[in-house]
Amino acid sequence: MPDPHPYHVGERADGPPAPQHFTPGPFRKSRPPEPLNFEVNLTAEASNRQKKTGTVQVSIPGFSPVRLYCDEQPPVGDDTAPPPLAFFCAGIGFCLMTHLTDILTARGIRVDSLKLEQRVRFRTNLGTMRELGHTTEGETTHVETHVIIDSPEPAERIAALLNEAEGACMAHHALRNPIPWSTRLVHNGAEVISRAG
Numbered sequence: 593m594p595d596p597h598p599y600h601v602g603e604r605a606d607g608p609p610a611p612q613h614f615t616p617g618p619f620r621k622s623r624p625p626e627p628l629n630f631e632v633n634l635t636a637e638a639s640n641r642q643k644k645t646g647t648v649q650v651s652i653p654g655f656s657p658v659r660l661y662c663d664e665q666p667p668v669g670d671d672t673a674p675p676p677l678a679f680f681c682a683g684i685g686f687c688l689m690t691h692l693t694d695i696l697t698a699r700g701i702r703v704d705s706l707k708l709e710q711r712v713r714f715r716t717n718l719g720t721m722r723e724l725g726h727t728t729e730g731e732t733t734h735v736e737t738h739v740i741i742d743s744p745e746p747a748e749r750i751a752a753l754l755n756e757a758e759g760a761c762m763a764h765h766a767l768r769n770p771i772p773w774s775t776r777l778v779h780n781g782a783e784v785i786s787r788a789g
Contacts, residue, residue: 600673605657609635609647613778619651628652636662642669644676677714684735685710687763692739695756701749705742710735735767 609616611633622628636646642664649657661673669675685708696703716730741750758764765771777785 598672600661602658602660605647605649605659607647608649608657609633611635613776616651619653643672677712681710681712684712684763684767685737688737688739688757688761691757691760692753695760696753699753701743701753702745703741703743705740707740709738709740712736 616633617631619630630651632648632650634646634648636644638644642662644662646660646662647657648660649655660679662676662679663669663671663673664675665671689706689708692706695701696706711734712732713734713736714730715733716728717726718728718730739754741753743750772788774788775785776783
């Protein structure tokens with residue numbers, strides 16, 4: 593019997609993102625001690641109500657393009673896919689876990705169990721002020737991460753593992769440091785806004 597409320601997260605895409613307003617950079621293999629520079633490219637499109645689809649790909653060879661689905665909860669959406677902040681928060685946690693597992697493997701650190709629990713707090717006036725004529729505002733107020741490790745290794749070695757992983761995690765770097773950004777608005781083929789900070 594088919595699911596009366598299908599829920600989609602994503603699947604492998606047929607092809608890479610094809611942006612029209614920027615050219616994805618070529619991948620260049622680095623030579624130690626140079627760092628590896630890469631990008632993650634996304635093209636997304638909105639459809640009815642709050643449904644969005646996007647194709648995303650990491651520019652490092654070997655990563656497949658992925659088609660992701662996104663939605664919001666009723667009454668504004670239909671709860672057919674995760675909301676954007678679920679992807680954002682999962683990305684933060686999974687990125688840190690990637691670096692933890694990579695480093696413990698490279699360093700030969702014995703770990704019996706590795707778990708992560710995370711809470712991200714947000715604030716918005718979306719549901720309370722828009723109908724009163726106010727502009728919508730939102731912010732991220734706190735990211736709380738708990739890394740739970742069972743290991744026969746000494747506490748100092750496990751602490752060093754977390755310190756190195758946090759220093760290597762690009763998602764955590766973006767959370768903790770001001771990074772350059774830019775936004776363009778193209779309306780009917782003409783650039784209306786171009787700002788950066």
